[in-house]
Amino acid sequence: MPRVVFKHIRNTDNIGDRSCCPADYLAFDGALAMDLDEPTPPCDAVIFGGGKIFGSLASKMTPNDRLAKQRIAWGVSTVQSSVFAFRYALSRRQMTMVGSRDYGDARYDYAPCVTCMSPVFDQTHEARHEVVFYLHKTKSQNLGLDIPAGAPVLDNFCDSMQTAVSFIGSGEVVVSNSYHGVYWALLLGKKVLCLPFSKKFAHYRLPPGYSTPTRWQKDIGKAMARPDMLAVCRDASRTFEKKVRSAIA
Numbered sequence: 001m002p003r004v005v006f007k008h009i010r011n012t013d014n015i016g017d018r019s020c021c022p023a024d025y026l027a028f029d030g031a032l033a034m035d036l037d038e039p040t041p042p043c044d045a046v047i048f049g050g051g052k053i054f055g056s057l058a059s060k061m062t063p064n065d066r067l068a069k070q071r072i073a074w075g076v077s078t079v080q081s082s083v084f085a086f087r088y089a090l091s092r093r094q095m096t097m098v099g100s101r102d103y104g105d106a107r108y109d110y111a112p113c114v115t116c117m118s119p120v121f122d123q124t125h126e127a128r129h130e131v132v133f134y135l136h137k138t139k140s141q142n143l144g145l146d147i148p149a150g151a152p153v154l155d156n157f158c159d160s161m162q163t164a165v166s167f168i169g170s171g172e173v174v175v176s177n178s179y180h181g182v183y184w185a186l187l188l189g190k191k192v193l194c195l196p197f198s199k200k201f202a203h204y205r206l207p208p209g210y211s212t213p214t215r216w217q218k219d220i221g222k223a224m225a226r227p228d229m230l231a232v233c234r235d236a237s238r239t240f241e242k243k244v245r246s247a248i249a
Contacts, residue, residue, distance in 0.1 A: 001041060003029075003043060003045065003248075004028050004030070004044065004045045005031070005032050005047070005068075006031060007036050007046060007047070007048050008033075008048065008049055008050060008051055009053060011037075013137075013157040014137075014157060015157070015159075015160065016051070016156055016178065016181075017051045019161040019180075020049065020180075021114070022047065022075070022114045024114075025117035026241060036056075036060055040062045041064060043064065044069055044070065046065050046068045048072065049073050049074040049099075050113045051076065053077075054076040054077060054092075054098075055091060058087060058094050061094055069096075070247050070248050072096060072244060073091075073095050073099065073100075074099045075101045076098070078098065078107070079105065079199045092107075096247070097109075097244070099244075101113050103205040104203055105203070109243065111237065112183075112233040112237060113183055115161065115183070115184070116234050116237055117237055121230055127171055127172040127190075128171075129151075131148075131175060132171030132173075133152065134153075134155070134167065134168055135156070135176065136155065136179075137157045140155070146216075152167070154167045165184050173190070173192075174190045175195065175223075176192070176194060177195040177197060182194045182201065183204065186226050188230075189230070191209075191225045192208035192223055193208065193216055194210050195210075195211060195213050208226075
């Protein structure tokens, strides 16, 4: 029987969701990582996240989840489309601890997406292109985004996080409407221009520049680099990790 079970959206083509499990970067002896929709075996602690799954956690809880002494959300998005969202409130009541990736949500500890702990960010990524486009595959149709001919483009249904980060690292400026695309570009210290489609893009610890699909060329000078982002997010992740380990000890 595993003592700790990690659950997130693991069986997916979306590389951001697929890569955001703490157990993939931090050692938890005997831990089991599984998809959010798989039945949880008996365990002492269940750790959910990361990703934008918080609103659905209450509906995803299995009997063994409810029996676990610790039910922890780690690196989840807690921002809501409205001031009060009933399903978010239900999920909050089910958790014994919540770490939000949304900086500034005072209800919870700040726990940035744990992909910041990946060794891929310790590699050298030299820019080979002035601008690269990293897009959300299912949110980029009919945007009116004018991409120059020959400009490098990749979407978030790629084969690995290494592929995604290496691509992002090849640009001096990264234009993206993917949450993780923006986040990973910030971690790399790249100049980033974010094209948001929801509130989830408003809560990075150190924000990018912002524009729209039809204005990005006019706003390219607004692209922001945040050289301290990696260190800041890693420090915050280690702080939350200590709190989690203390709770499940």
